[in-house]
Amino acid sequence: MASMRDIKRRKGSIQSTQQITKAMKLVSTVKLQKARNRAEQSNPYFNHMYQTVTSMLARSGSLSHPYLKAGDSSKKAIITIASNRGLAGGYNSNIVKLVTSSGIPVEDAQIYMIGRKAKEQLVRRGYEVKADYSDVIEGPTYEDAVTICKEVLEAFSKGEIGEIYLAYTHFKNTVSHEPTLMKLLPVEFDEADLQEADSNLLMNYEPNEEEALDLIIPKYLTSLFYGALVEAVASENGARMQAMDSATSNADEMISDLTLKYNRARQGSITQELTEIIAGAEAIS
DSSP states (O other): OOOHHHHHHHHHHHHHHHHHHHHHHHHHHHHHHHHHHHHHHHHHHHHHHHHHHHHHHHTSOSOOOGGGSOOSOOOEEEEEEOOSOOOSTTHHHHHHHHHHTSSOOGGGEEEEEEOHHHHHHHHHTTOEEEEEOGGGGGSOOHHHHHHHHHHHHHHHHTTSOSEEEEEEEEEEETTEEEEEEEEEESOOOOHHHHHHSOTTSOOOOSSOHHHHHHHHHHHHHHHHHHHHHHHHHHHHHHHHHHHHHHHHHHHHHHHHHHHHHHHHHHHHHHHHHHHHHHHHHHHHO
16 A cells, blocks of 8 residues: 555645646637637638539539549648647547548658647658648638648649648537548539539639639638638647546546545554554553
8 A cells, every 4th residue: 555655745746737737728718719719700601612612513514624633643642730739639649540541542642731749640650741831730821721722732733643632620519529531632522512503504614614713723722721720720729628627527536536545544544553552551551
């Protein structure tokens, strides 16, 4: 059985850790409120952007454009959004699992990384990190999304990569965050879009299809990417808040258990001292 000194020292250590987890929970809660409001305000725009572009392409008939067909290269770019800090439960590891279980061979994957924690894990698994934009996640802006998408699109246009994917954490609500892998290029639309599209109402482009899509698709991708950045920030803070809340609750349980052990040890020590005093008194008498 541990001594009273050991129990007291361990209890003090846990109490110190609990103070840190409480503080981190409060900080994450404040950040989550701001990030959640930002995500909820921007989410309708990005949903409508996705629906509008896919519906437009479904009504366009058979178009021949580089953004609508896979490139010749077998390489696939995965824009991966994670975090620079840990202590967020399974937030970063879930993104890593999403990438590793995507079915894309390691040798064909090129990671455009946002988030140092996931980067470290992917590098250990043999993935090639083509570019690192980890500082962006600290305060993502639309201009950051434009810059990153421009570089990835340039690689796609040059034939260096044949497909572009986006791996991020979709923010449903405060306690629910869903790792999501989305295919950005070539642009695809499902059967529902085709069924809703009236073949008698084909889309007309001015001045022509190629110039219009050269303008529309990059803005479409940038909008989806920026929306993913905003949702990822909210998801990270939500995950960290939950993790710190669980850690604080676990610390409470450990402190209660150690308090009970300390009291038992103290009671045993007092009983032993009384027994020794009584035995000594009886020996003298």
